[in-house]
Amino acid sequence: MSDSNRGVALGATAFLMWGFAALYWPFLSASEPAEVLAHRMVWALLAMCVFLLLARRGWSWLPQVLRNPRQLLPVGAAAVLISLNWWGFIYSVSTAQTLQASLAYFINPLMTVCLGVVLFSERLRAAQWVAVGLGVVAVGVMTVAYGSTPWLSLLMATSFAAYGAVKKYVSLDGMQSLTVETLVMFLPALGFVVYLEATGAGTALSVSPGHTALLVGGGFVTALPLLLFGVAARKVPLSVIGMLQFIAPTMIFLIGWLVQGEEMPLSRWIGFVFVWLAVCVFVFDQVRGSRARAAARREAVRP
Template sequence: MPESNRGVALGAGAFLLWGFAALYWPFLSAAAPAEILAHRMVWSLLAMAVVLVLARRGWKWLPGVIRSPRRLLPVAAAAVLIAVNWWGFIYAVSTVQTLQASLAYFINPLMSVCLGVLVFSERLRAAQWVAVGLGGLAVVVMTVGYGVTPWLALVMASSFAAYGAVKKYVDLDGVQSLTVETLVMFLPALGYVLYLESSGAGTALSVSPAHTALLVGGGFVTALPLLMFGVATRRVPLSVIGMLQYIAPTLMFLIGWLVQGEEMPLARWAGFALVWLALCVFVFDQLHGARARSVLRRREREAERTREREDGPAGEDGPGRGSAPEPDPSQGRPTDRPAAEPCD
């Protein structure tokens, strides 16, 4: 499978898992969002340690990263950004605001596309600009539908778009980067967990074994899609990542509406309809662009084969276009002038 196709598959898988994660965190409603976040940080490091052991990657590369501020700082920035996003998502789904989480991840692809244009000089075609415009209009309509500024959605969207952009500057592969991110967050999170337990405010050991297991499992629920996303961002443009990100909010929308029973007034329906129209434009443009690139590559291969038939394979001694003519034995010694010059 080509690298770009593998990146698309990994990105799609990550967003599917993120979408269904909206069903996981409400099971931990006995704990406050901040405590859930702290456990999520702590157990994510354990999950990455398991990944490193299974992949036989070892830890020899880690001291070099820690000693290099140039390599460590982008990863630390990514860790802070994703922690903000995690908190927002946990708070939203735990307080039955999953539709606002859905709105956040509908806004986020638009931010990713804009960052791709502004920061990485990625170019958008006309249809992609139309999709961005439709998405922006959808955000306005849904904001009016909520009646207040959806600050939670805006925080989640901006932090995750910035996380994806910062990952472009990380000089590590997906496994290594996510391991360092979780390591950066580990000590502050562990300190907070220990504080909660010592003060009697923690729930890890006082609710039920199932609750404790779910807190630990949160690390694996977190690490797997982030690992897939980190690999995907290094293999495909941010504009493609922006398109794939519509998968997660669509699932969250269905969960919030059908499972959790959140209200859907007309303004929200109109906003989501505009978002889906934007997605359709994006998908059509991507398919059209892929078809055009396939035709172009096929024509280039055909032209290359035609040149090879005319010129002969490179490096062979046979005559071809642009090569020096074979001397005629009947004419004696060949001229000493370059082949490009005519003979006298």
Template sequence: MLESTRGVALGATAFLMWGFTALYWPFLSASEPTEVLAHRMVWALAAMCVFLFVARRGWSWLPQVLRNPRKLLPVAAATVLISVNWWGFIYAVSTVQTLQASLAYFINPLMTVCLAVVFFAERLRAAQWVAVGFGAVAVGVMTVAYGSTPWLSLLMASSFAAYGAVKKYVDLDGMQSLTVETLVMFLPALGFVVYLEATGSGTALSVSPAHTALLVGGGFVTALPLLLFGLAARRVPLSIIGMLQFIAPTMMFLIGWLIQNEEMPLSRWIGFVFVWLAVCVFAFDQIRNSRARATAARTAASSAAAAPSTTEDVDRDDPVRPESPGPEATSPADPRA
């Protein structure tokens, strides 16, 4: 199997798993979302330990990270943001608001480009502005449809977009970064779980063995798709990853509408139509820009390869050309030539 084909398969699997998690967390409805989140943090570290052992990555890199505030602080900030995102998602799907989760991950790319403008002084192309405009209209329509601003969607979308922005400053690979993130979460989460069990408020051991197994499995449900995503990102262009990312919110939309029977009045349909228009414009612009950059890179590479070969051919074919040209000589790459 080609590396690119394997990368697409890994990426699609990761986003399919993320989509199916909308069905996983409601099985834990006997627990409060905060308790589920705490267990998710605890067992995600256990999952990363298993993955590191299987990958034979070792732990020699970890002490250097923990002793270096410049490396540790961005990871800690990312941990806070992804924790907020995880709680919002668990709360949404556990309270039959999966359509809000779907909306969040549809508009997340638009949030990301907005952060790029505000914090990284990036300039948006015309099509990107159009996509952002459609997204803003969609949020306005959804506000009318829900009777209030869809704060849960905006919370999830903005926290995940900010998480991606902070990760630009994390000087670790995907597996290392996720391991440190779960390590930062571990002690507060474990302390909360112990407190709940000690006070009789916890559900880890009091509901059923299946419930306990699902709480433990939440760590692997969290870590495995992130690991697959990291493997995919190394094998395929970012434009393809950008297309694959819409698998998850599409699945969430179908789960919320068809399985959980959330209401879809006309106003919500109109809102999602604007969301999908924004996604289509965004996706088209991503593909077009990726192709243009690839063409430019190939052209530059061809020009760079042709320039030295021309000089070598002249040196080889012209026996009277001096080895050390004087100040009047020019090379084929010289703009005066």
């Protein structure tokens, strides 16, 4: 298998795992979302330690990062943002609001390009402006459909888009960065878990061995797709990653609608139609831009 095909397979696997995660977290409904999030942070660090040992990467790089504020501060900010995103996802799929999670990850690419304009003075092409406009209409329609602004969707979409923007300032590779992110959140998360258990409010040791195993497994459910995604992003063009990323919200939508039985009145269907139109315009622009760049490269190497 070529590197490109392997990258596509790894990327697709990562997004499939993120999609199936909508079925994983509801099994932990005996715990409050905040407790699940804390365990997710604690055990994600264990997962990263295991992956580092398997990859034989060593730890010699870590002390230098911890002593360097310029490296540590953006990683710390990334850790806070991804924690907000994780909490929003856990809360939505655990409280029968899975369709809000689907909406979040459909509009996330549009949030990302908007942040590019605001933070990095990037210029959008006409098709990208159309996609953003359709996304805004979709959020407006969803506000009417839900009877209030879909804050969970906006929280997840903006936090993940901001996470991607902050990562531009991180000089570490994907495995190192994720390890430090989980390390930054480890002590606060562990402290919260200990507090819950000490006060009798925790569920890690009081529900069942299966529940405990699922809490521990949440760390690996968190870390593995992120690592697969990091490898895939280095092997295939971003335009391909841009198309693969819609696997997860499509799966989450189908899980929310068909498996968990969330209602889909006409107003929500209209909102999602606008979302899917925005996605189609976005993907079309990505493909067209990729082809134009490839043609320009071929033209440049001609004798």
